[in-house]
């Protein structure tokens with residue numbers, strides 16, 4: 001069990017080098033570099049359409065980049081043989097921006113599926129555990145047997161979060177997890193991620209527009225702009241970076257409000 | 266890594282429960298049994314020792330919370346100074362979550378005889394409702410058609426043309442090929458059976474009659490039911506699942522006018538044309554076999570068709586086409602509107618659209634055949 005605690009020789013669990021992503025003639029990423037360290041919560045921010053979701057998809061191996069390397073746990077997912085790749089993917093939890101719940105399964109079954117397929121649990125055990133995960137994600141009791149099309153937007157987010165947490169992944173990829181949550185739930189969500197990170201040593205890749213989340217839980221922040229990672233570092237350093245977008249993001253009216261709220265605490 | 270364990274040492278007073286090893290998802294099945302057997306032995310006074318606890322994840326924590334109970338978790342901080350803060354926080358978070366969560370009650374199953382009866386009843390009622398809905402939808406389509414036809418501004422010409430291309434033009438190769446082959450097969454059959462009577466010349470009549478009156482329209486309709494009704498259902502169904510239909514309504518537009526009419530009209534235009542093509546292609550297939558096997562040259566084939574077969578046979582065949590077209594399109598669209606949000610439902614309704622439209626086509630064709638026979642057409 002000490003393996004988790006020992007300082008590993010490879011401290012960057014995700015390494016992105018020279019990443020280029022193009023859709024037709026549109027270039028989304030141009031020579032993008034990014035490292036994510038083991039056990040950190042990295043907040044990824046950037047304007048709409050700057051390619052945060054595309055970056056996430058490239059890292060988890062859902063999109064073959066136009067060029068460049070992406071290494072996760074020191075391995076290139078896209079060049080691995082299928083079984084090896086599947087083993088590696090089991091150590092990921094991904095929350096997609098639109099939830100991506102399986103529409104023909106109810107929520108408990110959605111969360112139980114990875115537990116049955118990869119965790120080796122029996123169906124009743126998996127469903128019990130899935131219920132706990134759903135409760136952990138803050139889903140109100142009684143919603144477990146509903147189908148995704150019968151859920152509210154925030155409930156979809158929570159159910160998707162529960163599914164991404166199902167296997168206690170080592171790296172958690174979250175695409176705007178707090179969008180559509182009320183502020184109280186969003187704060188509870190922040191606490192949950194912190195607790196899990198501390199207890200399980202998770203690494204979290206968190207795409208967000210939520211300034212409060214950035215101030216509360218992120219160890220480092222990466223700003224995506226001009227087709228690359230413009231700056232990455234602790235929040236207060238990033239906030240000082242001399243770029244018009246960064247300045248108006250962190251020092252605009254909302255940025256200031258979040259900062260003040262954080263300082264009061 | 267040591268599998269987690271929980272041992273009760275009853276020799277001490279108060280008895281002491283020693284929790285050790287890794288409590289993780291990998292050992293879930295074993296740990297669950299441990300929890301089930303140990304839990305009964307615990308009393309309020311039992312002391313808990315978590316100092317040998319190894320790795321802990323949310324699965325293990327949920328079992329541990331279950332074993333210890335919410336009350337003991339509250340004073341973990343004082344009772345277990347050696348427990349790392351992170352693990353304590355995890356246990357407490359899970360404890361809080363589980364307090365809110367009730368295990369869903371299993372649904373009680375009815376006895377099988379009543380269940381069978383209930384299902385029969387349910388299905389009958391369902392069929393009845395479906396027929397009523399279909400009638401309603403047909404009415405709605407006709408009403409929309411009547412309303413839009415006098416307002417040229419609301420004609421969706423682009424959409425109509427696109428659908429004519431998809432349902433009509435794109436289906437030309439498959440329809441032509443298929444009916445050509447069936448025409449050849451019918452001619453072969455005719456030549457074999459009629460040879461015994463020395464009447465192989467009537468093979469021409471057999472092919473012409475069957476294709477003009479029945480096969481041309483029937484084969485085309487069945488093909489389009491499989492090809493196009495399913496496409497209509499899948500298109501409209503995924504729009505429904507994606508709330509796009511709701512968006513159309515919310516924009517003050519009419520989904521009937523926007524989605525249904527162009528499809529129905531495209532089908533109405535395509536099926537008769539394809540039927541004509543099917544008839545011709547079937548005749549060509551028949552003529553080819555006649556030329557090769559029966560030595561009836563194509564010129565003679567055409568001559569025989571001209572002299573023996575009246576134009577009414579063509580007419581009674583082709584008038585069925587628009588009726589079939591309307592029903593296939595309407596069933597395809599309606600099934601699309603019945604989709605309810607899940608991918609599975611899209612599949613179910615697509616299947617249902619194909620089955621229903623083929624069924625309706627064959628049923629109507631049989632009724633029409635009876636009717637024509639009685640009328641002596």
Ligand SMILES: Nc1ncnc2c1ncn2[C@@H]1O[C@H](COP(=O)(O)OP(=O)(O)OP(=O)(O)O)[C@@H](O)[C@H]1O
Pocket residue numbers: 023028046047048049050051052053054055097
């Ligand atoms: N499959 C695709 N085909 C073509 N272009 C795409 C595709 N996926 C994304 N893009 C384009 O890539 C760009 C980046 O999209 P992406 O979804 O990563 O934005 P984002 O940073 O996540 O924005 P948001 O904050 O709004 O979610 C956009 O301009 C988008 O149009």
Ligand SMILES: [Mg+2]
Pocket residue numbers: 052053054097175
């Ligand atoms: Mg995005």
